[in-house]
Amino acid sequence: AQSVAQPEDQVNVAEGNPLTVKCTYSVSGNPYLFWYVQYPNRGLQFLLKYITGDNLVKGSYGFEAEFNKSQTSFHLKKPSALVSDSALYFCAVGGGTGRRALTFGSGTRLQVQP
Amino acid sequence: EADIYQTPRYLVIGTGKKITLECSQTMGHDKMYWYQQDPGMELHLIHYSYGVNSTEKGDLSSESTVSRIRTEHFPLTLESARPSHTSQYLCASSLGTGGTDTQYFGPGTRLTVL
Structure with a gap:
């Protein structure tokens, strides 16, 4: 089994400030963790993933x-936010026993104010 | 350039019509997926395929059907569209096992059934 939680529906941050989008996961095997971003009327774009090794990806x-x-x-971070970072962010987990696809969180809307 | 395509991008159709949403990828990926995305943002896996002639239902029950006759093509069909089918449909593909590999998404089809 596997699941992922994104506790914040929306995160607001001022341009130039650091941002954090939170994600927690549960998986029966070794976790494979992903972050995706979605802009309006677009599909999901891959941002990064963790499989093993260095904890900072x-x-x-x-x-x-x-x-x-x-x-x-598996929190997503950026040292200095841009207005263009405003979008929907999804955390995903894989690696659960018997699972054949990634499980996505409910998404967090990031709003960066000028 | 390797990519994943979905057509149409937008579709408005009347109740009872048969529709097919197209998805094609040029990346040579064996694994393909269909997700339904509600206005509330969450993604729900409705179909996946391991390869040619291999399709399975996902986590969310759906009245749609899929076929995989060619590696690059994974169309989704609704025999009789209803207003409850109004949603965004996202197609994705991956190279590896599916449970742990990066999924790449198409731009989506936004379906409205009147």
Whole structure:
């Protein structure tokens, strides 16, 4: 079994400030963790993933995510937000026993104010 | 350029009509997926395929059907559209096992049934 939770429906941050979008997961096997971004009227775009190794994963557009095994979390971060980062962000988990596809969270809307 | 395509992007149709949503990928991926995305943002897996002539139902029950006659093509069909089918439909593909591999998404089809 596997599941993922994104506790915040929306995150608001001022341009230039650091941002964090939270994600926690549950999986029966080793976790495979992903972040995707969705812009209006578009499909999901892959940002980054964690499989093994360094707990800090760097991805596209200056985003990074920190894997924390003890807290079962995989929060998405960026040191300095841009207005163009405003979008919908999805966390996803894979690796659960018997699962044949990723399980996606409910999404977090990021709003970056100028 | 390798990519994943969906047509049409937008479709408005009357109740009772038969519709087919097209999905094609040029990445040579064996695994393909259909997701339904509600206005409330969450993605629900409705169909997936391991390869040619292999299709299975996903987590969310759907009245739609799929076929996989060619590796690159994974169309979704609704025999008789109803207003409850109004949603966004996202197609995705992956190279690996599906349960752990990065999924790549098409731009989506926004379906409205009147």
